[in-house]
Amino acid sequence: MQAYSKDELKRSIEDYVKVLYRKGVSEASKKQIFQAVAYSVKDLIIEQWMETHRVYEEEDVKTVYYLSMEFLMGRALGNNIINLKTNKVVEETLRELGLKLEDVEEEEPDPALGNGGLGRLAACFLESLSTLGYPVIGCGIRYKYGMFEQKIENGYQMEVPDDWLRDGNPFEMKQEEAAVIVKFGGYVRMTKDENGREKYIQENYSPVRAVPYDLPIVGYSNHVVNSLRIWDAEAIDHFNLDSFDKGDYLKAVEQQNLARSICEVLYPNDNHYAGKELRLKQQYFFVSASVQRAVLKYMEKHEDIRQLPEKVIFQLNDTHPSVTVAELMRILLDDYDLSWDEAWEVTTKTCAYTNHTIMSEALEKWPIDLFAKLLPRIYQIVEEINRRFMNLIHEKYHCNFKKVEKMAIIYNGQIRMANLAIVGSFSVNGVAKLHTEILKNQQLKDFYELTPEKFNNKTNGITQRRFLLHGNPLLANWVTSKIGSEWITHLEHMKKLETYALDPICQKEFMDIKYQNKVRLAEYIKQHNKIEVDPNSIFDVQVKRLHEYKRQLLNIMHVMYLYEELKKNPRMDIVPRTFIFGAKASAGYRRAKAIIKLINSVGEVVNNDKTIGGKIKVVFIENYRVSNAEMIFAAADVSEQISTASKEASGTGNMKFMLNGAITLGTMDGANVEIVEEVGLENAFIFGLSSDEVIKYELEGGYNPKDIYNQDLGIRTIMTHMIDGYYAPVNLDLFREVHNSLLDNFGGERADQFFILKDFRSYVEAQQKVEMAYRNPEWWAKAAILNVANSGKFSSDRTIEEYVEDIWKLEKVTVEL
Numbered sequence: 001m002q003a004y005s006k007d008e009l010k011r012s013i014e015d016y017v018k019v020l021y022r023k024g025v026s027e028a029s030k031k032q033i034f035q036a037v038a039y040s041v042k043d044l045i046i047e048q049w050m051e052t053h054r055v056y057e058e059e060d061v062k063t064v065y066y067l068s069m070e071f072l073m074g075r076a077l078g079n080n081i082i083n084l085k086t087n088k089v090v091e092e093t094l095r096e097l098g099l100k101l102e103d104v105e106e107e108e109p110d111p112a113l114g115n116g117g118l119g120r121l122a123a124c125f126l127e128s129l130s131t132l133g134y135p136v137i138g139c140g141i142r143y144k145y146g147m148f149e150q151k152i153e154n155g156y157q158m159e160v161p162d163d164w165l166r167d168g169n170p171f172e173m174k175q176e177e178a179a180v181i182v183k184f185g186g187y188v189r190m191t192k193d194e195n196g197r198e199k200y201i202q203e204n205y206s207p208v209r210a211v212p213y214d215l216p217i218v219g220y221s222n223h224v225v226n227s228l229r230i231w232d233a234e235a236i237d238h239f240n241l242d243s244f245d246k247g248d249y250l251k252a253v254e255q256q257n258l259a260r261s262i263c264e265v266l267y268p269n270d271n272h273y274a275g276k277e278l279r280l281k282q283q284y285f286f287v288s289a290s291v292q293r294a295v296l297k298y299m300e301k302h303e304d305i306r307q308l309p310e311k312v313i314f315q316l317n318d319t320h321p322s323v324t325v326a327e328l329m330r331i332l333l334d335d336y337d338l339s340w341d342e343a344w345e346v347t348t349k350t351c352a353y354t355n356h357t358i359m360s361e362a363l364e365k366w367p368i369d370l371f372a373k374l375l376p377r378i379y380q381i382v383e384e385i386n387r388r389f390m391n392l393i394h395e396k397y398h399c400n401f402k403k404v405e406k407m408a409i410i411y412n413g414q415i416r417m418a419n420l421a422i423v424g425s426f427s428v429n430g431v432a433k434l435h436t437e438i439l440k441n442q443q444l445k446d447f448y449e450l451t452p453e454k455f456n457n458k459t460n461g462i463t464q465r466r467f468l469l470h471g472n473p474l475l476a477n478w479v480t481s482k483i484g485s486e487w488i489t490h491l492e493h494m495k496k497l498e499t500y501a502l503d504p505i506c507q508k509e510f511m512d513i514k515y516q517n518k519v520r521l522a523e524y525i526k527q528h529n530k531i532e533v534d535p536n537s538i539f540d541v542q543v544k545r546l547h548e549y550k551r552q553l554l555n556i557m558h559v560m561y562l563y564e565e566l567k568k569n570p571r572m573d574i575v576p577r578t579f580i581f582g583a584k585a586s587a588g589y590r591r592a593k594a595i596i597k598l599i600n601s602v603g604e605v606v607n608n609d610k611t612i613g614g615k616i617k618v619v620f621i622e623n624y625r626v627s628n629a630e631m632i633f634a635a636a637d638v639s640e641q642i643s644t645a646s647k648e649a650s651g652t653g654n655m656k657f658m659l660n661g662a663i664t665l666g667t668m669d670g671a672n673v674e675i676v677e678e679v680g681l682e683n684a685f686i687f688g689l690s691s692d693e694v695i696k697y698e699l700e701g702g703y704n705p706k707d708i709y710n711q712d713l714g715i716r717t718i719m720t721h722m723i724d725g726y727y728a729p730v731n732l733d734l735f736r737e738v739h740n741s742l743l744d745n746f747g748g749e750r751a752d753q754f755f756i757l758k759d760f761r762s763y764v765e766a767q768q769k770v771e772m773a774y775r776n777p778e779w780w781a782k783a784a785i786l787n788v789a790n791s792g793k794f795s796s797d798r799t800i801e802e803y804v805e806d807i808w809k810l811e812k813v814t815v816e817l
Ligand code: 7GP
Pocket: 116, 117, 118, 119, 121, 269, 270, 271, 272, 318, 319, 356, 357, 362, 431, 460, 648, 649, 650, 651, 652, 670
């Protein structure tokens, strides 16, 4: 079937409700209706999915395998029906059944197989690849529990497991016949084959069965459906167990447990490395399964494995899948008998690596003993890669020890995954211009000097299908009414909106839409937070993972400052402001959790202080995730992008805000730099140290925040209120660590390492400019429209075309039905 009429869809929903739940539509719960609708939609997708596969087979296409530990997909139903262009039919059919599409969409669990930027970027990329008609397989892990659900209790974050598969996932398809075995542990035995060639055989290992589940990635209105392939681990069938034959009961049970544990849970760290053994198991598990499958698939149609790079690319999403380099080598050496040089040639033409952070605490390093024990054959190969690479370095730099220290893959008892990824890849890219420059000139300087041709920039992007068409239908329709619908697949067309930016009628229409979206968010806040916020106030929003470098602390300190000013002068004339936060903290990140508590404590005091007449409100949105993000972006006036310059590799939320007509208040960091380049400095609020200044201070060992503290009464007052019970009457120590971190060196950590006090006054000034600007409605409307109009560059379609052109070299396909 190609499309549904309303009657057909109605019948299909009725059938599914009956078959799945033995019920009629009127008796079914909303959740059951969601399942029935989703299955009906899947029936439409299937035809296109099969046809896409057929074309891929027939044309023997080159495919990119996008290897990622995280895919933060967000809900599928709403976007699938938009991309299938069947949303109107679904909406009307449901209405006739007495249901609202929005309510049915709300029943879908929000698949959260990712933490933040890196995982969401992967999701946008897959959607763009389908929309542009390029062959991709997203390869990841089918975590049983995704990102935890955040509950705020008494101002504290609590983590609740996210059992997203409880009711089953209607869109997924288990692919039993594509299962492969992944081997852990044991030892490697060397023998010789009949030609006297050395062979390495892993023995006495623990096998795990990797079974893929495929999810459809529907392109926009082009019949292309790619797959996200997420792997689940199963124990080997008992009766096939070697060890059972030998009566090794314990080993059999161990293998059961290994399989059970691997895909149990997503590690909730963002921009931070925890070094857990289970994490390495996860990495090797999904990498080995994906690479094995890719090679098997290739060999179905080709004779010579040495031509693999003509049809296959492995794109490594950060270093989490870096073992790909060694796993591919293993397969080429051990299974296909290539020589080392031949295998290395293939590998380094197939792998490409993207770096997503310069934060040093995110650098993955594995202790040799742990690594070698878990992956004995892979370790041998990494050692050999390192040995040969070190020879090269010694030769080139005449035994310069500094070079060895920086560039070695194995050093100081540890395996450095970034170095492995760089050495094993033909392409290394950063995710925004500034970030790539910092990689080349600082972080990865030595590698850049050795192989400059590998380095390139791919500024991130976002999909406008989800973050405007689905998330903000009012604005999407308005844009289409002005400039037509080409923007949906060619975001650069937004530029045509510029001519409307000065038109008073258009300005009013635009601001009315913003207002309605603010009303929608205000209702959500009323319902979830029991706080009344005024849709006429400025919605000033910071939503992203909680991290010190992202400086939510700077934001809330400004709120504390403003509150002090209001207390001193309750009649002070300010434009009412609603400060909106949303952020999950990694479960083990103590200081981040304290900052969440601080935000909530400040909110508690400010929101309930009658003397300030409701001029400022603070709202912390619980359980920030893709689904509520879509609504939040649509309602924002101010986009807070205030990371310490140099620390945010790109940011992608900044682009989503811009697309929805929020104005950036930010530092010259990550992709903010390019946002300003597009929209103009006059249509953004920029403040703070530049990345060069930050880097300079860091090289000098930091700065002394006490100088600022001693001179600035405003800062001193709010800091004192962190520890005098003003916001934490029962426990004066609650925020002491946060407070002290701004003033004192501690352990190896510099005082105020993220330059909060240093940037504070500049931030306050920028906030005052925001206030002034908002008082001029014409100016604000114009600037907001210009932000939308100049967001064209930030479509992930543009980013993907650049990857295709410079790195992947894929051909576009067309799928006809
Ligand atoms: C993030 C970066 O922090 C963010 O700036 C960027 O926009 C995003 O990747 C996509 O490129 N990094 C992570 O989420 C992360 O965990 C460590 O990086 C591996």
